[in-house]
Amino acid sequence: MDLQEYFKLVFSDYTLRTITIGTAILGAICGMLGSFAVLRKQSLLGDAISHASLPGIAIVFLITGTKDTNVLLFGALISGLLGAFWIRGIVKNTHLKTDTALGLILSVFFGFGMLLLTFIQKMPNANQSGLDKFLFGQAATLLIEDVWFMAIVTTVCLAVLLLFWKEFKLLLFDADYAKTLGFNIKFIDALITSFIVLAIVLGLQTVGVVLMSAMLLAPAAAARQWTNSLSTMVILAAVFGSLAGVIGTGISASQSNLSTGPVIVLVAAVFVVFSFVFSPSRGLLFRQIRFLKNRRDLKLHKTLSFMFDLVRTHEDKSHPHAVKILNNFQGYTRGTLKKLEEKEYIKIHGRMWSMTEKGYQFAGNLYNQNIENE
Amino acid sequence: MKTKYAVTIDDLTVAYNYKPVLWDIDLAIPEGVLMAIVGPNGAGKSTLIKSILGIINPIAGSISIYGKPYEKQRKLVAYVPQKGSVDWDFPTTALDVVMMGTYGSLGWIKRPGSAQKKTALEALEKVGMLPFKNRQISQLSGGQQQRVFLARALAQNASIYFMDEPFQGVDATTEITIINILKELRKAGKTVIVVHHDLQTVPEYFDWVTFLNVKKIATGPVKEIFNDDNLTKTYGINYKVSVQQ
Numbered sequence: 001m002d003l004q005e006y007f008k009l010v011f012s013d014y015t016l017r018t019i020t021i022g023t024a025i026l027g028a029i030c031g032m033l034g035s036f037a038v039l040r041k042q043s044l045l046g047d048a049i050s051h052a053s054l055p056g057i058a059i060v061f062l063i064t065g066t067k068d069t070n071v072l073l074f075g076a077l078i079s080g081l082l083g084a085f086w087i088r089g090i091v092k093n094t095h096l097k098t099d100t101a102l103g104l105i106l107s108v109f110f111g112f113g114m115l116l117l118t119f120i121q122k123m124p125n126a127n128q129s130g131l132d133k134f135l136f137g138q139a140a141t142l143l144i145e146d147v148w149f150m151a152i153v154t155t156v157c158l159a160v161l162l163l164f165w166k167e168f169k170l171l172l173f174d175a176d177y178a179k180t181l182g183f184n185i186k187f188i189d190a191l192i193t194s195f196i197v198l199a200i201v202l203g204l205q206t207v208g209v210v211l212m213s214a215m216l217l218a219p220a221a222a223a224r225q226w227t228n229s230l231s232t233m234v235i236l237a238a239v240f241g242s243l244a245g246v247i248g249t250g251i252s253a254s255q256s257n258l259s260t261g262p263v264i265v266l267v268a269a270v271f272v273v274f275s276f277v278f279s280p281s282r283g284l285l286f287r288q289i290r291f292l293k294n295r296r297d298l299k300l301h302k303t304l305s306f307m308f309d310l311v312r313t314h315e316d317k318s319h320p321h322a323v324k325i326l327n328n329f330q331g332y333t334r335g336t337l338k339k340l341e342e343k344e345y346i347k348i349h350g351r352m353w354s355m356t357e358k359g360y361q362f363a364g365n366l367y368n369q370n371i372e373n374e
Numbered sequence: 375m376k377t378k379y380a381v382t383i384d385d386l387t388v389a390y391n392y393k394p395v396l397w398d399i400d401l402a403i404p405e406g407v408l409m410a411i412v413g414p415n416g417a418g419k420s421t422l423i424k425s426i427l428g429i430i431n432p433i434a435g436s437i438s439i440y441g442k443p444y445e446k447q448r449k450l451v452a453y454v455p456q457k458g459s460v461d462w463d464f465p466t467t468a469l470d471v472v473m474m475g476t477y478g479s480l481g482w483i484k485r486p487g488s489a490q491k492k493t494a495l496e497a498l499e500k501v502g503m504l505p506f507k508n509r510q511i512s513q514l515s516g517g518q519q520q521r522v523f524l525a526r527a528l529a530q531n532a533s534i535y536f537m538d539e540p541f542q543g544v545d546a547t548t549e550i551t552i553i554n555i556l557k558e559l560r561k562a563g564k565t566v567i568v569v570h571h572d573l574q575t576v577p578e579y580f581d582w583v584t585f586l587n588v589k590k591i592a593t594g595p596v597k598e599i600f601n602d603d604n605l606t607k608t609y610g611i612n613y614k615v616s617v618q619q
Binding site: 039041095163164165166167169170172173174176177178179180181182183224227228229230232233 | 391424427428429445448451453455459460461464465466467471474477478480481482483484485486510
C-alpha cells in the first residue's frame with residue numbers, strides 16, 4: 001500500500017480511520033500542553049511522568065487481572081500523578097534541584113515498573129498479557145471508544161485553557177508576581193500539571209512510555225520558532241502535533257513493519273529540524289542571510305559616512321567631489337559606489353560624485369540611536 | 375499630628391535552611407516617603423521585600439500594610455521584581471506584560487478588556503515605551519525591559535510600590551526616567567520602597583533610608599542618618615562616601 005492508497009483508505013477503512021483520528025487528537029492535546037511544559041522549562045517533566053506511569057499499569061494488572069486498557073490506564077494515571085507531585089515535593093522540601101528530582105523519580109518508578117513487568121511475564125497463565133505494548137505503544141489497538149474518550153478530554157482541556165488563559169500566562173511568565181497579585185499559583189500549577197499527566201496517559205497506548213515525552217516537546221519546540229505570541233504558539237503546536245500524528249500513521253500504515261509510535265515521533269522531529277532551519281525570525285538559514293546582508297549594508301554605510309564627512313565641510317551639499325578622493329579609503333569599491341547611486345544617495349558625473357539631499361539626510365542619521373528605523 | 379505608617383513590621387525573622395537571612399526586624403515605614411533599602415550582598419534586602427509581599431513565608435513576626443495583613447491589602451501594593459527573575463525570551467509583547475499589572479484587580483477568569491488596555495497604554499507612555507508596545511520583549515534592551523516592569527507596576531495603580539533593584543544595569547536615560555517617575559509617585563502621596571545599590575545617589579534620589587545587614591542597622595530620614603557611622607556599621611569596613619548635605 002502506498003501513501004496515496006492510504007489517504008483513500010482513511011475515508012473507507014474503519015480501523016485506519018479510527019487510528020488516524022486518534023493520533024491526530026493525541027497530537028493536538030500534547031502540542032497544546034507541551035507548549036506550557038516547554039515555557040515552564042519543565043521539558044523533562046513529561047518524560048518523568050510517562051516513565052512513572054508504568055508501575056501503575058503493572059500493579060492494576062496484578063490486582064485485577066484485567067486486560068481492559070481503560071482500567072490499566074487508570075492505574076497509569078494514579079502513578080503518573082503520584083510521580084509528578086513527588087517531584088514537586090522533593091524540589092520544595094530538599095536541596096535537590098528539579099533535574100535531579102526528575103531523574104530520580106523517572107528511574108526509580110521505571111525500574112520498579114520494569115521489575116513488575118518481568119515478574120508478570122514469568123507468572124503462569126499470564127503469558128501474552130500484552131502489557132509491554134505500553135512500553136513502545138501500539139496504535140493498532142486503538143478503539144473508537146478510546147478515540148471518543150480522547151476527544152472528550154481534549155475538549156475539557158481546551159475549555160480549561162480558555163477559561164484560565166490569563167492565569168496560565170501569568171504563572172508561566174512570572175510566578176512570584178502572580179502570587180503578589182493574589183492568584184493561588186499552587187492551584188494553577190496543579191491544574192496544568194494534572195492535564196499534562198492526563199495527556200501523557202492518553203498517549204501511552206499509542207506512543208508508549210519511552211517516547212511519550214517527544215510528543216509533548218517536539219510540536220511545542222517547533223511552534224516556538226515561528227511566533228512570538230503565546231496563543232499562536234499553542235495553536236501552532238496543536239496543529240504540528242496533529243499533522244505529525246496523521247502523517248506518521250500514514251507512513252506506518254503504508255509500509256509494513258513500521259510501528260506507528262516511533263514514526264509519529266520521527267515526523268515530529270522532522271518538523272523541529274525544519275523549523276530550526278527555516279523559521280524567518282529565529283531560524284538558522286535566515287539568521288545567516290541577515291548576517292550577510294548586514295555586512296553588505298555596513299560596507300555601504302562606511303563609505304557613505306566617509307563621504308558625509310567630506311560633504312559636511314562644504315556649504316553647498318551637492319558640491320561635486322572627485323572619485324579619486326575615495327581611493328585612499330578602505331571600504332570603497334566601484335561596486336559600493338554603484339549601489340549608493342542606485343539608492344539615490346549620490347549622483348555620479350564621470351569622475352566626480354555629489355551627494356543628494358536624501359543621501360545627506362540618511363548619512364546624517366546613520367549612527368543616531370534615538371531615531372527609530374522601523 | 376501622628377505619623378501614619380504605610381508598612382509596619384514587627385519581630386520579622388526569615389531563614390533559609392538554618393542560616394537566618396533576616397533577624398528580628400522591626401521597621402515602620404511612614405506613608406509618602408521615597409525610601410532606599412541599602413546593605414551588602416546577602417543582607418536580606420530582596421528577602422525583606424518578598425516577605426512583605428507574601429512570596430516568602432517568615433519563621434516569625436508580623437507584617438501589616440496600613441494596619442491590616444497583606445492578603446487583605448493586595449490592591450494597595452505594586453511590585454517590580456528584579457529584571458533577571460523572568461525569562462525575557464517568553465513569547466509575548468511589551469504591552470501584554472504591562473497588561474499583567476491589571477490582572478490583580480480583574481481577579482480570576484475575567485479577561486482584560488479595553489479599560490485594562492487603556493491603563494496599560496498610559497503606563498507605557500509614562501515610562502516612554504509607547505513606541506515599543508508591540509515589540510517582542512526579548513528585542514528590548516535591558517533598560518527598556520526594566521521600564522516595562524515599572525510600567526506593569528504603574529498599571530496596578532497602587533498606593534505602595536516595592537521595587538527590587540530597578541537601577542540594576544540600566545543606562546542613564548532609563549535611570550533618569552525611572553527616578554523622575556519615583557519622585558512623581560511620591561509627590562502624588564504614594565509610598566515607594568526601593569532596594570538600592572548605588573550609595574552615591576542615595577542623598578540625591580531618596581528622602582528616607584533603611585540600613586540592613588541581616589539585622590536592621592538604622593532607619594530614618596536620609597539627612598539625619600545617612601552618614602559614615604551607619605555605613606560602616608552596615609558594610610563592616612570603614613566605609614566613606616562624600617555625602618553632600
